[in-house]
Amino acid sequence: MKPPARLESLHGTWLGHDIPFSFDAKSRLWYALAGVSLETAPGTYAIELTGETVAGKSAGTKLSFSRKFAIARGKYPKIEVKLSVEGKFTEPNPEQQKQIEEGQQVKKDYLNRLTSQREWSGPFATPADAAISDVFGSQRIFNGKTSSPHLGLDFRVPSGTPVAAMNDGTVLLARPLYFEGNFVVLDHGQGLLTLYLHLSEFKVKEGEQVKRGQVVGLSGGTGRATGPHLHVAVRWQGNYLDPASLLRLRLP
Numbered sequence: 001m002k003p004p005a006r007l008e009s010l011h012g013t014w015l016g017h018d019i020p021f022s023f024d025a026k027s028r029l030w031y032a033l034a035g036v037s038l039e040t041a042p043g044t045y046a047i048e049l050t051g052e053t054v055a056g057k058s059a060g061t062k063l064s065f066s067r068k069f070a071i072a073r074g075k076y077p078k079i080e081v082k083l084s085v086e087g088k089f090t091e092p093n094p095e096q097q098k099q100i101e102e103g104q105q106v107k108k109d110y111l112n113r114l115t116s117q118r119e120w121s122g123p124f125a126t127p128a129d130a131a132i133s134d135v136f137g138s139q140r141i142f143n144g145k146t147s148s149p150h151l152g153l154d155f156r157v158p159s160g161t162p163v164a165a166m167n168d169g170t171v172l173l174a175r176p177l178y179f180e181g182n183f184v185v186l187d188h189g190q191g192l193l194t195l196y197l198h199l200s201e202f203k204v205k206e207g208e209q210v211k212r213g214q215v216v217g218l219s220g221g222t223g224r225a226t227g228p229h230l231h232v233a234v235r236w237q238g239n240y241l242d243p244a245s246l247l248r249l250r251l252p
């Protein structure tokens with residue numbers, strides 16, 4: 001967006017989120033990434049912006065203004081699912097229940113991280129060169145019962161297919177969890193994470209820095225999966241966003 005004056009810095013708050021902006025010298029525009037959860041009610045929401053002016057007499061002056069964004073209702077498919085998952089996922093025994101709870105704790109501890117530094121730059125790249133087998137937001141009907149919406153994007157890949165980092169970042173998690181199977185999470189900074197599930201093999205370690213396109217693991221069918229496929233998810237400041245939308249964005 002173009003602010004009313006030349007700025008040194010720009011920062012926004014929107015729907016309870018802190019949104020840091022970056023300046024793109026080529027287009028001379030300020031930009032930031034933000035998203036809404038599937039639960040957000042359609043409507044118009046204002047982003048409150050604060051900037052600091054650059055140079056001249058008024059240097060360092062704080063400038064406040066706002067812009068409005070409309071959020072419309074999305075359309076998501078309903079899919080009848082014939083395949084079933086193993087009983088250990090629908091009726092876990094006490095030992096399995098313990099592993100489930102450990103997994104929930106790991107996700108609680110790691111997936112809400114918000115670092116101030118941005119590590120991603122430029123457009124996001126597809127994690128696998130393959131067909132999409134299930135889109136974000138679809139409601140899957142298992143045995144006549146509607147399950148919670150699908151919060152990721154599925155790629156139809158056989159086991160052993162290289163899975164690429166969608167952008168630059170730091171490996172936040174690379175470990176097996178009960179439902180996710182072998183699970184890689186990349187932290188791209190400013191609360192943006194990409195998640196790669198059901199891998200057969202890890203190609204990165206926690207704490208390692210990765211570049212866009214770098215292989216982070218091989219696809220598989222570990223954890224709660226009806227067969228080998230790649231499930232990727234995008235999390236931004238606690239909300240799951242549509243990975244396909246992120247992949248379509250033209251970012252500087």
Ligand SMILES: [Zn+2]
Pocket residue numbers: 134150152153154230231232
């Ligand atoms: Zn999936």
